[in-house]
Amino acid sequence: MSGVRVLVGTRKGAFVLTSDGRRDDWKVSGPHFAGWEIYHLKGSPADPNRIYASQSSGWFGQVIQRSNDGGATWEPVGNKFTYDGVPGTHQSYDGTPHPWEFKRVWHLEPSLSDPETVYAGVEDAALFRSTDGAQTWHELPGLRGHGSGSRWQPGAGGLCLHTILLDPADPKRMFIAISAAGAFRTDDGGQTWRAINRGLRSEGIPDPDAEVGHCVHRIAMHPSRPSVLFMQKHWDVMRTDDAGESWREVSGNLPTDFGFAIDVHAHEPETVYVVPIKSDSEHFPLDGQLRVFRSRTGGEEWEALTNGLPQRDCYVNVLRNAMAVDTLDSCGVYFGTTGGQVYVSPDGGDRWSAIVHDLPPVLSVEVQSL
């Protein structure tokens, strides 16, 4: 591998950042889809030139874009997301029934083996799949049919399915997460699902250890060990070693365990990154210091990474889809902020620099190692 391509979704368009393996000299392309919200872009592992992008607007709704040349040119594809059968209701913010209504695509997850197959996590929470390169979409209704769907409630950002993890060792297993319902797993390719929230404890809901209702912000997996998952919950950093059957807290010595983003080092399955945020009512770093925290022990023991990051007067946020790692020999770690910076560390977090300073608020960051 000789370089990287960073796919950045922002409030006002998409940007593609490219560099060679040194990752110190960057070319910036964009804005693509200027003026639209780009919640997420992601490339196909089976064909890195195939990239899918979620483009949306409060005025004009959802558009899905597809590139066959690594993001140089794009074509709009299918944007019709129709819930299967009678959609029914989930709960509104005040606990009253609210009909399921499609709003936007939060996350696109291309298949590990087929560039034409891609999953979409949407708001109001549901999982869709396309097998024709995103031309047509069909819901996998077993998730909303889990039985708890009528009890799901939105987080402040909406009732969004924001995380999709495909198990490299088992094509029929995948994990998803919904704010504020929790985490779910299928072992049969999406036909049936089970809630995997045992061990989570959330003080903001009537029953703190309920089966569903937890505001899971993000889940991360190392591909070599797909039964070990790390979670940034609303509050608490969590870990499971049994594919979600049980979770335990690994927040350890973090200065605050609220946050959104979490990811795992590409070559060290026990090395985990989070960006602690002060609290659920103050969405910025503690003490105005932007610090990534790294655990080399799979949680519990965390060290602050600050070299190259602003250590005073910094009040940005790092959103749940805005952290990623590359797979070069020296693992690169990336994150974007609501202040429009995209930071890179080419050495696993020891030193950081800003690739760009002044983009629109960053919603998502993904990396392709080329």
Add this chain to the structure above:
Amino acid sequence: MIRVVLPAHLRTLARVNDEVSLEVEGRATLASVLDALEARYPVLCGTIRDHDTHKRRAFVRFFACEEDVSHDSPEAPLPDSVVCGAEPLLVVGAMAGG
């Protein structure tokens, strides 16, 4: 020919630089003009009105001859001056900052 003026974001999406002209079979209505628009530019399906119900998106309005026709029946005839092409049908996105 019916002339339709699209908002900037939809012109970009449809890859048109200016207003578009559409042939509409029979008496022109809002519904038949939007049908013709979406047939010519399928990428606009779902961006102005719902794919299935055809309900107008909340922040989209339709203006004709200095009148807001957003709440008229989609099957109501459009004004003669729009039908003959003297005036355009305007598809408008609500003004907003940010």
